[in-house]
Structure formats: C-alpha cells, structure tokens
Amino acid sequence: MGETQKQATISEPWLWPDDLWQKSVNKVRAGRSLRPAKWKNGAHMAVALSFDADHETVELRNGGVSFGRMSQGQYGARSGMPRILKLLDKYAVPASVFMPAVSAMINVDEVRAVVASGHELGMHSWIHEFNSRLDEATERDLALRAADVLERISGVRPVGMRTASWDFSPYTLKIAREMGLLYDSSLMADDEPYELLEDGEPTGIVEIPVEWIRDDAPYVAMDRMTGARPYGGPSMLLDIFQRELEVAYEEGGLFQLTLHPHHVGHRSRIFILEEIIRQAQAKGDVWFTTHAELAAYCAAEAGLRASGK
DSSP states (O other): HHHHHHHHHHOOOGGGOOHHHHHHHSSEEEEEEOSSOOOOOOOSSEEEEEEEEEEEEEHHTTOOOOOHHHHHHHIIIIIHHHHHHHHHTTTOOEEEEEEEEHHHHHTTHHHHHHHHOOOOOEEOOOOSSOOGGGHHHHHHHHHHHHHHHHHHHHHHOEEEEOOGGGOTTHHHHHHHHHHTEEOOOOOOSSSOOEEEEEEEEEEEEEOOOOGGBBSSSSHOOTTTTTOOOOOOHHHHHHHHHHHHHEEEETTTTTEEEEOOOOHHTTTTHHHHHHHHHHHHHHHOOOEEOHHHHHHHHHHHHOOOOOOOO
C-alpha cells in the first residue's frame, strides 16, 4: 500500500480495508454479560447511584479563564454535595462519588466527608481532561497520579474509574488493567454489567455501563459561551429517570444513575434524587449498592479473574 493510500485509509473510513475497521471495532468491546442469576440478598433489582464531583475542573480543563464557570463548579462542593450527603444519609443509601484529582485537592473536606459517610470514592481523571487528546505516556501518568492523590486524601485506594466526559482512548483500558482496577464505568454497550474485551480478549474488568439518558448534565448544563443550554426542566428529568427505573425493575436488572452536585444539588432539583430513592425503596426488594460493591459481586458470581494485572 502506497503512502497516499495509507493516508486515505485514515481520513476516509469508507476506503478502509476490512482488517482496519475490524481492529477499531475490537479494540474495546463488550464481552459476556455479568448480570448475575440473582442479586445480593435475593433482591429483584440493583440500584447504583453515582455523582461526578467535577466542580471547578470543568473550567480548569479549559484554561480556568471564566471565574463565573468556576464559581458554578464551586457550588457543587459548597452547597450541592452537602445537600446530597444529607439526603443519602436520610434514606441510608450508599453511593459512588467519582472525583477528579484536582477537584479532590481543592475540596479536601468534601472527600473526607464522602468517605466518612460510607460512600465510595472513584477515579475521574486528573483535571477532567479528554483522554482521546493525550498520548499514552501522559494519560498513564495522569491516571497513576490521580489514584495516588485520592488515596492520600481519603486513605482508600480507588478500585474503579470513570473517565472524564466518558472519553475512552485506545490506551485507557490498557492503563486500567495495569493499575489492577476492578471496574470501569465510562462505556455504554448494555444496561447490565459486562466484561470488557481488549482486542477480542477478556480482561477481567467489569464494566458498569452509563448512558447520557441517565445523566442530568445533558438536560440541564448551562454555558453561555458555548451551545450548552438547559432544554429540560426537573420534571422532565424525573420522568425519564422514573421510566428507566420502572423498566429496570420489570426486567429484574440494574438501574444506574449519574448525577452532578452542581446540577442536581440545587434546591429546585434535589427532589429528583429523593423521588428516585423513595420510589425504588417503595418496591421493597431492591439492592442499593456502590459501583465497587456491585462490580465485586458480579465478578464473584461470574468467577471472573483479572487478566491484565
């Protein structure tokens, strides 16, 4: 293949030979389902609530030039997360909090409050960077540093990660395997947990899938300098999340939700979280769990063994 043709295969996918698109498809892919035959304690459904505590890092990633945007992020730590932790405590519900390392360093007291309340602390990048814009060495360095920072502040080594903006590079899974992580929660190939494959080979890493549908940010994010504008009120969000919850219960599966303290933590939106908790608890046979506990349970039930450590 000549140099011109090689370049064409990169810029014009319709000219790709089969082995090239197959390589792309198989780099990171969903493997066998890890939905267990039964949930813990015989529960009919599992509920995994999560919060991405991005705070100031969404703007810091972009250069930190807008103090208005940083103050919006600061609200998440200053008012949103305390309101969320109070609500979780009221209903005795565990959750997973994914936090960028820089956010953790800015908001040390929040990190300690999360862990002291019995919730999980997971990795969420260094400064909310896009992994797909990094070379492998840089991404690896930032991931290792992020894990070290969270462990130093919280006293607990993270066992799982969620990439910032769910941006998964060709190196992300390799790095997660090297770090010996139990799970990832950044991909969207299923409603139920599954094993990640890399280049067609099982990795032993559990994927707890996310979805933009089950995330508050796409509906309510606001940035006056870009095209991000809220298009859904709180009632719309609750309706969508309720419908996801109801079908998950009908199927006896997993209901996973991703929320942000600087979004759902506001006075006019916190009821969304409370209503979801109340409606799930009203069913009586629901297992509320952290992502770490969920991944460990699914891995144990499937006899999963990590292959990349």
